[in-house]
Amino acid sequence: MSSGKVVKKAKYKATVKDPGTPGILVLTEEKFVFKPNDPTSSNKLEVDFKFIKSHKHTKEGSNKPPWLNLTHSQGSYIFELETFSDLHVCRELVGIALSKHGEAAKVVSEEQLSAAEMGQRIKLLQEDSKLQKLHKELVASGKLTESEFWATKKQLLDRVENRKTKQQIGFKNSLIFDTKPTSDGRINQVKFQLTPEIKYQIFALKPAVHQAFLNFVPSKMSEVDFWNKYFKAEYLHSTKNAVAAAAEAAEDEDLAVFLKDDEILEIEARKKVRRVDPTLDMEADQGDDYTHLPDHGIFRDGTKEISEAQNSLYRRTLLQDLNRQGAVVLEGKTLDIEMENPRAAAEVLARRKQESDGVLEDERHNRISKMTQIEDLQAQDDHRFAPLCIKDPRDYFDSQQVNAVKALDDSQAGMEKIKCSLSSEEAYSFLRDSIYKIKASGLRDPLFSPEVALKVLNELTKNISSTKSHIGKHSQDSVLDILPTSTKEKLLDHWVCSQELLRHFWSSYPITTQNLANKTRRLKDAISQVYSKLEEIKVSAKSDLRHQVSLIVHPMQQALDAALLHYDADIRKRNAKGAKPNGF
Amino acid sequence: MPSAPSKLYSDDVSLLVVTLDTNPFFWSTFSFPFSEFLSHVLAFLNSILLLSQLNQVVVIATGCNSCTYLYDSSSDKNHGSTTGSMPSLYSDLLHNLEVFLAGDQQLAKPRVNAAGGGAPPPSLLSGSLSMALCYIQRAFRSGPIHPQPRILCLQGSADGPEQYVAIMNSIFSAQHSTVPIDSCYIGSNNSAFLQQASYITGGIYYRPPHLDGLFQYFSTVFATDLHSRAFLRLPKSVGVDFRASCFCHKQTIDMGYVCSVCLSIFCEHHDKCSTCGSVFGQAQSNVPSSTDRKRKA
Numbered sequence: 015m016s017s018g019k020v021v022k023k024a025k026y027k028a029t030v031k032d033p034g035t036p037g038i039l040v041l042t043e044e045k046f047v048f049k050p051n052d053p054t055s056s057n058k059l060e061v062d063f064k065f066i067k068s069h070k071h072t073k074e075g076s077n078k079p080p081w082l083n084l085t086h087s088q089g090s091y092i093f094e095l096e097t098f099s100d101l102h103v104c105r106e107l108v109g110i111a112l113s114k115h116g117e118a119a120k121v122v123s124e125e126q127l128s129a130a131e132m133g134q135r136i137k138l139l140q141e142d143s144k145l146q147k148l149h150k151e152l153v154a155s156g157k158l159t160e161s162e163f164w165a166t167k168k169q170l171l172d173r174v175e176n177r178k179t180k181q182q183i184g185f186k187n188s189l190i191f192d193t194k195p196t197s198d199g200r201i202n203q204v205k206f207q208l209t210p211e212i213k214y215q216i217f218a219l220k221p222a223v224h225q226a227f228l229n230f231v232p233s234k235m236s237e238v239d240f241w242n243k244y245f246k247a248e249y250l251h252s253t254k255n256a257v258a259a260a261a262e263a264a265e266d267e268d269l270a271v272f273l274k275d276d277e278i279l280e281i282e283a284r285k286k287v288r289r290v291d292p293t294l295d296m297e298a299d300q301g302d303d304y305t306h307l308p309d310h311g312i313f314r315d316g317t318k319e320i321s322e323a324q325n326s327l328y329r330r331t332l333l334q335d336l337n338r339q340g341a342v343v344l345e346g347k348t349l350d351i352e353m354e355n356p357r358a359a360a361e362v363l364a365r366r367k368q369e370s371d372g373v374l375e376d377e378r379h380n381r382i383s384k385m386t387q388i389e390d391l392q393a394q395d396d397h398r399f400a401p402l403c404i405k406d407p408r409d410y411f412d413s414q415q416v417n418a419v420k421a422l423d424d425s426q427a428g429m430e431k432i433k434c435s436l437s438s439e440e441a442y443s444f445l446r447d448s449i450y451k452i453k454a455s456g457l458r459d460p461l462f463s464p465e466v467a468l469k470v471l472n473e474l475t476k477n478i479s480s481t482k483s484h485i486g487k488h489s490q491d492s493v494l495d496i497l498p499t500s501t502k503e504k505l506l507d508h509w510v511c512s513q514e515l516l517r518h519f520w521s522s523y524p525i526t527t528q529n530l531a532n533k534t535r536r537l538k539d540a541i542s543q544v545y546s547k548l549e550e551i552k553v554s555a556k557s558d559l560r561h562q563v564s565l566i567v568h569p570m571q572q573a574l575d576a577a578l579l580h581y582d583a584d585i586r587k588r589n590a591k592g593a594k595p596n597g598f
Numbered sequence: 599m600p601s602a603p604s605k606l607y608s609d610d611v612s613l614l615v616v617t618l619d620t621n622p623f624f625w626s627t628f629s630f631p632f633s634e635f636l637s638h639v640l641a642f643l644n645s646i647l648l649l650s651q652l653n654q655v656v657v658i659a660t661g662c663n664s665c666t667y668l669y670d671s672s673s674d675k676n677h678g679s680t681t682g683s684m685p686s687l688y689s690d691l692l693h694n695l696e697v698f699l700a701g702d703q704q705l706a707k708p709r710v711n712a713a714g715g716g717a718p719p720p721s722l723l724s725g726s727l728s729m730a731l732c733y734i735q736r737a738f739r740s741g742p743i744h745p746q747p748r749i750l751c752l753q754g755s756a757d758g759p760e761q762y763v764a765i766m767n768s769i770f771s772a773q774h775s776t777v778p779i780d781s782c783y784i785g786s787n788n789s790a791f792l793q794q795a796s797y798i799t800g801g802i803y804y805r806p807p808h809l810d811g812l813f814q815y816f817s818t819v820f821a822t823d824l825h826s827r828a829f830l831r832l833p834k835s836v837g838v839d840f841r842a843s844c845f846c847h848k849q850t851i852d853m854g855y856v857c858s859v860c861l862s863i864f865c866e867h868h869d870k871c872s873t874c875g876s877v878f879g880q881a882q883s884n885v886p887s888s889t890d891r892k893r894k895a
Contacts, residue, residue, distance in 0.1 A: 441622035442703045446696065448625070448632035453692055456684060457637040461813050470811035474818060478831055 020107050024082075025094040026050070026057050034094050041104055043111045046084075048093070059091065063111040071105050084108065131171070138170055144510065145170075151511055157540035158518060162533065166517055208241060216244075217360050218342045227360050497559060504551060505566060512544045512570055519577050525584070538581045545574045609825040611652040613737055613745040616643065616752060617726040618668065620659045620699065623718030624755035630784065630809045639752060640688050642816040647671060647687070649821065654745055656733055657691060659698045660726040660753070662719040663705035667729065668694045720758030723751065723791065727768035727779070734777055746824045748801070751781040757791045759850050762843035769795045778802075780820050784809060790839035790850065803835045845873060 020041040025034030035057040037050035048059035070083040080101040084091045095101045139146045152158045217224040519537045522530045555563040625632040657669040669691045734747040778801035781792035796803035806815040844865035855864045860874035
């Protein structure tokens with residue numbers, strides 16, 4: 015063990031059920047090797063510990079043989095050792111080996127991507143040619159690793175992921191009122207198939223049943239009894255016999271609950287009416303409603319039945335059913351509801367109703383306050399506060415554009431103060447003299463010559479049209495377009511590239527691990543490469559364009575310079591500090 | 599000429615409040631004579647009044663010791679003394695200006711005796727802006743129908759950084775009541791205050807390069823009423839100088855300290871905010887040590 019090598023007899027099992035291939039297991043701190051006794055066997059193994067994620071083993075005293083289980087990303091290697099003491103020896107070494115590879119293993123595991131993620135990246139690269147170019151430039155040349163590159167592009171990946179929104183499955187748009195019974199035809203018995211889904215749907219559709227379920231089950235009756243009663247009531251409806259339904263209801267008050275026209279539905283209908291625009295006169299429209307008149311409204315079973323008014327309580331029209339179904343389907347379904355337990359489902363539904371009721375009430379208040387505002391009845395609304403004026407941020411940058419381009423020397427040069435050598439006496443008397451002058455001679459006549467006016471107008475026109483182009487709203491007027499296309503392309507590429515590099519560079523500070531130190535060294539090299547390339551562009555530009563090019567290149571180089579300076583300073587500081595316990 | 603209710607104010611009727619820089623130290627050293635400048639301004643004011651019978655013009659003098667209303671086209675107190683060659687507007691305005699200058703001179707502090715070479719005192723732009731805004735507020739409150747007000751600053755002397763807070767307050771209150779501040783700056787350098795004023799309030803800032811055609815600039819750029827501006831392309835301010843003045847030494851600064859509570863600006867570190875009294879923490883003395891601390895953390 016001290017030599018860091020353990021050789022034991024063991025059986026390799028691909029799965030738990032596998033009887034196992036007998037052989038020799040050799041463990042070192044770097045890797046483990048399994049050689050089967052039968053040299054023809056294909057179960058030869060040689061695996062680095064860096065691919066192993068964790069290890070498990072069976073406990074001594076349990077009824078299982080001494081197994082050592084090494085998990086990797088796709089499955090696990092199981093070795094059956096001869097004794098538990100062998101197992102302990104192996105386990106210890108594996109523990110050491112794994113802790114040693116721990117950090118490395120983590121990095122590697124980042125690289126191991128699911129196929130889906132890989133596909134997403136490839137798709138992104140295919141869709142975006144610019145990104146592809148950048149990827150080629152940075153990753154292919156080894157300036158950044160694959161995972162480093164994508165770490166900053168997480169947003170892009172997420173966006174792709176978000177695009178496939180999980181669609182919520184709503185209710186089936188079939189009338190579950192018609193849960194048809196099955197009958198084998200031999201005995202006088204019918205069977206109803208009830209799934210949790212259907213139960214939930216019944217609760218949603220019929221608040222009375224929902225309420226009854228909450229009240230009765232399981233205190234008053236069992237769930238089976240409840241559904242028996244419900245379907246009995248349904249059956250009475252389907253026999254088209256309103257009179258019979260009324261009779262049954264009179265006998266069994268529990269049953270009556272199902273047969274009565276849902277009071278709760280009515281309350282809901284009233285709520286809905288309240289949601290209607292308050293200025294709409296509902297009563298005036300009532301004349302248009304024929305359904306309450308005899309001979310109107312088709313019943314669900316297609317018959318037109320005229321029965322006594324007193325039984326109308328127990329009738330439901332097809333129209334009502336359809337409306338109710340439509341309303342429930344539109345309301346949608348609560349996600350993550352536990353369908354299996356009807357009691358829980360019923361409770362969730364009740365809770366949701368309450369919530370939506372609260373919202374409705376607020377909505378109604380808002381509506382009424384909005385609608386009832388009739389201008390001439392309102393007190394004069396003198397706005398005590400002016401509306402907040404938020405400027406378009408683009409405006410700000412437009413107004414700053416010239417400042418950015420204009421060299422500082424301009425403002426600096428004009429800054430020297432005008433020295434005033436006159437005393438106040440002299441100054442005031444000078445001003446008074448001017449006034450006397452104008453009083454005496456009147457205004458100049460003509461005020462100014464037409465030539466001056468023309469000059470002013472020309473200058474104003476030029477100024478206004480030039481600001482337009484200055485502001486860069488029209489890209490065709492930008493400085494970049496003066497340059498030859500190849501130079502422009504190169505500049506843009508370098509710009510994108512250096513932005514990416516700088517983003518990576520600055521995000522790796524402060525340096526805490528060797529990985530980051532390596533990364534910054536790589537990035538520094540890449541940055542200095544880009545820097546020299548920019549320098550080349552600057553030098554190679556034609557003399558008439560050189561100034562423009564250097565204007566563009568200058569800020570890019572400045573940004574790169576800052577990074578290089580920071581790198582050097584950081585290195586120097588760390589060297590000066592000497593090695594710290596963990597090296598950083 | 600009280601504003602009778604029968605007056606039909608349409609959207610292109612203006613109330614133009616002009617602040618006129620009368621800083622004697624500026625004018626006595628400036629290449630363009632004050633009398634010339636005045637003739638252009640007077641002609642412009644006249645043409646504004648001619649544009650619409652309902653237009654109203656108010657002129658405020660911006661001196662270096664005081665400010666005053668020089669002329670109000672709606673006032674009854676105009677003398678109406680039409681001397682042979684001058685309309686009453688001109689003579690009234692000039693008369694008031696003379697009176698104002700005499701008063702302003704009396705207020706002048708003795709420090710001006712140090713005529714050896716100190717910088718000229720700045721004009722009280724903050725004062726005249728406040729007066730203009732007060733006048734406009736009165737117009738706003740006169741009734742639901744009033745002319746569209748705007749302010750035109752005719753400024754020549756350099757900014758007085760010590761007025762920074764007062765001017766910014768005026769600017770924000772103008773922005774609040776949606777009164778644009780136009781500025782025509784005739785000095786040699788751009789005025790940061792006026793640039794910001796026009797930028798924030800949505801007015802026009804312009805520095806005419808040819809002063810002999812001043813009237814042309816006035817009539818082309820600054821005579822346009824607010825309604826018409828929606829259809830016109832007027833000079834847009836580019837290169838606004840957004841630098842602020844520090845509250846402690848009234849210097850224009852590029853970079854400084856900002857109180858995290860009241861946003862007061864200082865050019866150096868203070869232990870306590872002089873505006874709101876908040877106590878600040880320790881200043882980070884030098885950058886390397888601060889990064890050091892971060893790295894250790």
